Amino acid sequence: MIKIISSRVGVPGEEFTPPEYTNLQALLDYGFVVDTAAKKSAKTTTDEPKD
Amino acid sequence: MATSTYLSNPALTINAVNLTDQCTSATITSVAQAQNSSAFGSLDSFFVTGMTMNTFECELFMSYAASETYATLAALVGTQTTITISPTAAGLATPTATAPKFTLANTYLESLPLINATLGELSSITLSFQGGTLTTATS
Numbered sequence: 001m002i003k004i005i006s007s008r009v010g011v012p013g014e015e016f017t018p019p020e021y022t023n024l025q026a027l028l029d030y031g032f033v034v035d036t037a038a039k040k041s042a043k044t045t046t047d048e049p050k051d
Numbered sequence: 052m053a054t055s056t057y058l059s060n061p062a063l064t065i066n067a068v069n070l071t072d073q074c075t076s077a078t079i080t081s082v083a084q085a086q087n088s089s090a091f092g093s094l095d096s097f098f099v100t101g102m103t104m105n106t107f108e109c110e111l112f113m114s115y116a117a118s119e120t121y122a123t124l125a126a127l128v129g130t131q132t133t134i135t136i137s138p139t140a141a142g143l144a145t146p147t148a149t150a151p152k153f154t155l156a157n158t159y160l161e162s163l164p165l166i167n168a169t170l171g172e173l174s175s176i177t178l179s180f181q182g183g184t185l186t187t188a189t190s
Contacts, residue, residue: 005118006068006117006118007118008068008069008070008118008123009067009068009069018067019067019133019135020133020156021131021132021133021156021157022066022067022132022133023066023126023127023130023131023132025126026066026123026125026126026127026130026132027066027067027068029126030117030118030122030123030125030126031117031118031122032068032118032122032123
């Protein structure tokens with residue numbers, strides 16, 4: 001999901017639905033919006049026994 | 052005396068970014084390029100419409116702060132983007148017959164002045180977008 005960061009593109013925190021022909025990468029690169037899916041870090045688990 | 056006038060105060064977005072508070076002039080133009088269809092037998096010139104050439108020109112104060120002019124435009128050079136503009140801020144959100152919203156989609160930005168500085172003056176830049184498809188919304 002793309003979330004709004006800058007008030008110049010909408011209400012911060014709300015989902016951003018890019019209008020047709022919007023250069024979304026430019027908005028991501030310069031921090032106007034953020035891709036929340038890309039921000040999540042992978043959770044790692046281990047089965048190794050503790051010493 | 053004109054019975055109805057309009058004090059320039061439009062609102063606009065460039066690539067979905069509202070830069071109204073940085074803009075000091077804006078012109079959107081649609082030109083139906085004239086093709087000369089005159090032929091032998093006539094002493095007058097006649098024209099028919101050729102391709103449509105839409106352009107958008109604006110002047111913006113330059114700012115290198117986050118979410119401002121440079122951040123909006125830097126990645127757009129050499130690409131196509133979308134411009135929206137309305138005579139009023141309200142028309143940008145909710146267009147009406149008396150406050151239409153013009154959308155220029157797939158318009159091309161050829162160049163961006165990276166620095167335009169003069170001693171003692173606020174830095175501003177002039178942009179020229181070329182081509183694209185123009186639509187007008189009134190509702």
